[in-house]
Amino acid sequence: MTGNGHFPLSKIKILDLTRARAGPTAVRQLVDWGADAIKVEMPGGRAGDGMGGNRHGFDFQNLHRNKRGMSLNLKHPKGVEIFKQLAQDADVIVENYRADVKHRLGIDYETIRQSNPRIVYGSISGFGQEGPYRDRPGVDQIAQGLGGLMSITGLPGQGPVRVGIPVTDLCAGIFLAQGILIALLEREWTGEGKWVSTSLLEAMISMLDFQGSRWTMAGEVAPQAGNNHPTGIPTGMFKTQNGHINIAASGADLYARMCKAMGREDLLTNERYATSGARYQNRDELNAVIESITKDKPSEDWIKLLNDAGVPCGPVNSIDQTFADEQVQFLEMAQSVTSPALGELNILGHPVSWNSQRNPLRKSAPELGEDNHVILTGLGYSADEIAGLEQDGVI
Incomplete structure (x- = not known):
C-alpha cells in the first residue's frame, strides 16, 4: 500500500x-x-x-x-x-x-x-x-x-x-x-x-528446479533423500533431547563452524568427513555421528548455540507452534x-x-x-x- x-x-x-x-x-x-x-x-x-x-x-x-x-x-x-x-x-x-x-x-x-x-x-x-x-x-x-x-x-x-x-x-x-x-x-x-x-x-x-536440471544436464535421476538435502551435506533433521532440529552445514566453512560449536573439531580432520566428497560418500554415517551429539541437549540450546556460531539451525514446528513463534508473530x-x-x-x-x-x-x-x-x-x-x-x- x-x-x-x-x-x-x-x-x-x-x-x-x-x-x-x-x-x-x-x-x-x-x-x-x-x-x-x-x-x-x-x-x-x-x-x-x-x-x-x-x-x-x-x-x-x-x-x-x-x-x-x-x-x-x-x-x-x-x-x-x-x-x-x-x-x-x-x-x-x-x-x-x-x-x-x-x-x-x-x-x-x-x-x-x-x-x-x-x-x-x-x-x-x-x-x-x-x-x-x-x-x-x-x-x-x-x-x-x-x-x-x-x-x-x-x-x-x-x-x-x-x-x-x-x-x-x-x-x-x-x-x-x-x-x-x-x-x-x-x-x-x-x-x-x-x-x-x-x-x-x-x-x-x-x-523441480535443480532436481530437474540434474536430469536434463547430467542424466541423473534424483532419488528420495528424506530429510537430507539431496546434495548439500550435512543438511538435515536431527533428534535432540526433547525433539528435533534442522541443521544446514553444507560447505567447508559452515561445516567447520558446526564442528567447532559442537566441540568436535576431530570431525574436521577425520578422513571420512574431511572433504565434501567424503561427506557425500559417508553421509549416513556422518549424520549418525551428528545425531549422537545433538541428542545430548534440548533443541533450544542447539538452536542458540549454532545460530550464534553462524550455522543455520531451527526447530521442526507443528503449525500451531509456527504461529506461536515470536518471529512469525512479529x-x-x-x-x-x-x-x-x-x-x-x-x-x-x-x-x-x-x-x-x-x-x-x-x-x-x-x-x-x-x-x-x-x-x-x-x-x-x-x-x-x-x-x-x-x-x-x-x-
Whole structure:
C-alpha cells in the first residue's frame, strides 16, 4: 500500500471465473495488491466452490478474500451477454476450466478481444492448452505424480509421497499472476493485451528446479533423500533431547563452524568427513555421528548455540507452534478480517511487504451473488430487469 492509502493495482478490474485452488490463488495475488475482482459463480452453485463444500470454511475464506461476488449462469445466453458487457470494461479475465470449456461457452480470449483488445486473459489448466493431455481433468496430486515430485519426496525406499501442501496449484497460481502482471506492463507500451497461460504440470516441472536440471544436464535421476538435502551435506533433521532440529552445514566453512560449536573439531580432520566428497560418500554415517551429539541437549540450546556460531539451525514446528513463534508473530502473517456471516476471523496475510508495511486485508470472501444488484445497476439494468434475470435463473 502506498503512503497515500491507495493500492498499486486499485485501477485494475478483474473478472474471476476460477474455482478450486490454482486459479483463485492467481487472483488472490492481484486482489491483495488492490485489484477489483468480481468472483463469478453459477447461481445456486455448489457451496464453497469445491473447497470442502463450505463457503464459510477456512479454505474458501482464505482463497477469496478481497473480492466482490456475482452469480451468473454462463450456460444461459443472457448470462454470456452480461459477461461480455462486463468484459468490455475489464482489464483481466482469469479462468481455470478444462482447456476446451471457455471455447464452448463462447468467452475465450479471441472472442473477448474482438470487443476489448486490451484484455489480459489468464488461463490455468491441468496439463496445457494444447497437446495430448489438454482435455484431461487435472488436480494437484495428479500433477505432483506426473511431474516427478512424489518420486523424490519421502524417506529412501518409502515409496512415492505427496507433499503436504497443494504445491502445484499454488505455484501455478503464482506463476500465472506474474505473467498477468507482465502482460499488463507490456500493455502500457503496445496498447494490447495478451493471452497468458500455464498449467499445473508446467508449474510442477519448473519447481523441480535443480532436481530437474540434474536430469536434463547430467542424466541423473534424483532419488528420495528424506530429510537430507539431496546434495548439500550435512543438511538435515536431527533428534535432540526433547525433539528435533534442522541443521544446514553444507560447505567447508559452515561445516567447520558446526564442528567447532559442537566441540568436535576431530570431525574436521577425520578422513571420512574431511572433504565434501567424503561427506557425500559417508553421509549416513556422518549424520549418525551428528545425531549422537545433538541428542545430548534440548533443541533450544542447539538452536542458540549454532545460530550464534553462524550455522543455520531451527526447530521442526507443528503449525500451531509456527504461529506461536515470536518471529512469525512479529511479521503479522495472520491477519484479521470481518465477515458479515462469520464475524471477525484470522486468515493468512500477503507475504510481500512494501516499505516494511504489509497490505491490510480489505474484506472477507463474498457471499454467493453478494454484489449482483450493484454490478448490474452499474451496467444500466433496472430493478425490474434484475428481478427478471433472477427469476429466469440468469443470476
